Structure formats: C-alpha cells, structure tokens
Amino acid sequence: MNIPRSIQQFITVFSGLPSIGPRQATRLAFYLIAKGPHGVKAFADAVSGLSSLAPCPECFFVAERGACPFCGDKSRRKDSVAIVERPTDVLAIEKTRAFNGVYLVLGDLPKNGAFSPDQAAKIARLKARGSVHEIIFAFDQTTHADFGASLLARELAGAAAKITKLGRGIPTGGEIEFADEETLGSAFNRRS
Ligand SMILES: [Zn+2]
Numbered sequence: 001m002n003i004p005r006s007i008q009q010f011i012t013v014f015s016g017l018p019s020i021g022p023r024q025a026t027r028l029a030f031y032l033i034a035k036g037p038h039g040v041k042a043f044a045d046a047v048s049g050l051s052s053l054a055p056c057p058e059c060f061f062v063a064e065r066g067a068c069p070f071c072g073d074k075s076r077r078k079d080s081v082a083i084v085e086r087p088t089d090v091l092a093i094e095k096t097r098a099f100n101g102v103y104l105v106l107g108d109l110p111k112n113g114a115f116s117p118d119q120a121a122k123i124a125r126l127k128a129r130g131s132v133h134e135i136i137f138a139f140d141q142t143t144h145a146d147f148g149a150s151l152l153a154r155e156l157a158g159a160a161a162k163i164t165k166l167g168r169g170i171p172t173g174g175e176i177e178f179a180d181e182e183t184l185g186s187a188f189n190r191r192s
Contacts, residue, residue: 010028060106110148123156135164141166142175167191
C-alpha cells in the first residue's frame with residue numbers, strides 16, 4: 001500500500017507522542033486532510049506556536065520569555081516553593097487556587113534512587129537560595145513518589161524552615177494531575 005509521503009511523515013511524528021499510536025495518528029491525519037487547507041494551517045500554527053516557549057530559568061515551568069507567569073508575579077510568595085514532577089501538575093494546583101507561592105518543576109522522581117544531574121542542579125540551586133520558609137512536596141500518592149520524596153527530603157534537609165507534603169485526600173495510586181480540584185485543594189490546605 002502506498003501512502004503519500006507527507007501522511008507517512010505525519011504518522012511517524014505523531015505516533016511518537018504520549019498515548020497516540022500509529023492508528024490514532026493515521027486517523028488524525030485523514031481527519032485534518034478532510035478539514036481542508038485552513039483546518040490544517042490552524043493546527044500547524046498551534047503546533048509551531050509552542051516553539052516560542054522555553055523552560056522558566058527559575059522554576060522550569062514554561063515561559064514565553066524570561067520568567068514564567070508565577071515567578072514574574074510580585075504578589076506571589078517567593079519563600080514558599082511547591083516541588084512538582086511535571087508542568088501539568090502546576091496547572092492542576094493552580095486550578096485549586098489553594099497556593100500563592102512559586103514552583104519547582106523537578107521532573108519525574110527517580111526510580112533507581114539517584115537524581116539525574118539536571119535534577120541535582122535544580123536541588124542544589126534551591127538549597128542555595130536561602131530564606132525559604134516552606135517547601136511543599138506536591139507529588140502523586142504512589143509508592144514510587146513516596147520513595148522519591150524521602151530521598152528528596154534527605155537532600156533538602158535544612159533548605160527551608162519547614163518541609164511539608166500534601167494532606168490526605170488523594171486516593172492511593174492517584175496522580176495529582178487527575179485529582180479533582182476540590183480534593184487537591186483540600187489536600188493542599190491540609191498539608192503538614
Ligand atoms: Zn517560573
């Protein structure tokens with residue numbers, strides 16, 4: 001079967017995305033083609049718009065230029081830092097409106113007990129910051145995350161007046177990204 005090269009290329013790229021396989025990528029290609037040139041262009045523009053983003057130099061969330069909306073916001077407490085694994089966790093926490101500090105997007109917690117050089121650098125910078133009142137571990141409720149959190153607590157000993165973690169509420173095995181706003185918000189408020 002001869003599929004046009006441009007479709008083949010599309011499938012190759014898109015099937016590499018999380019939770020999209022070759023079948024979904026193929027369907028997506030034909031869906032867009034059916035939308036006509038304008039539909040395809042709107043999609044292409046939305047994708048290429050992402051290229052103007054880069055990690056925030058402070059917290060490693062995304063930013064258009066320089067600091068992200070949180071680090072650049074003077075009304076947010078810079079002495080309260082929530083550490084999360086993924087940028088999408090930041091969005092989930094923001095939806096709850098339970099937090100008015102800043103973030104540190106650490107990346108996936110290590111499974112093997114060792115932080116990557118990149119993570120070690122982020123941790124070292126946070127320790128060097130000083131004057132941090134609270135560090136909050138805002139991680140998924142999984143044994144893997146618990147293990148990572150205990151390693152991180154050891155690394156960050158003395159880096160803040162207190163280190164807290166989310167209170168009860170998120171079910172065991174639950175990811176904070178998928179917790180409903182109310183549950184996550186109350187877990188945040190009941191941190192200890
Ligand atoms: Zn930032």
